[in-house]
Amino acid sequence: MAGTHMRFLGLVLRTLFLLVVVVTTARVAMPQNESFATLYDTPADLFRILIGAAVCFFICIQIFRYSRDPADMRKWVPIGLAVVPLALICARVIW
16 A cells, blocks of 8 residues: 555656646746747747747656656655755746
8 A cells, every 4th residue: 555655656746846847947948038929030039949848848748658667656756855846946946
């Protein structure tokens, strides 16, 4: 019984971490001083948004492609307990 709880907790922590990374990446990829209508005027902002969208898409795919091995999910418990608060702090600072 404890093994299934650890596996579920690992899955939740992994998903939470990846969602925070997606939100942070999307925030960083937004144009700095412009709106979406003027993206073509500044190629750097256009590339920033395109690369940010590609990274967010890749990470979103990784959310749904988790390992079915219970040991892999249990490994995420200590990792998640360490990196989720750090990721939340980084997201708060960036926002």
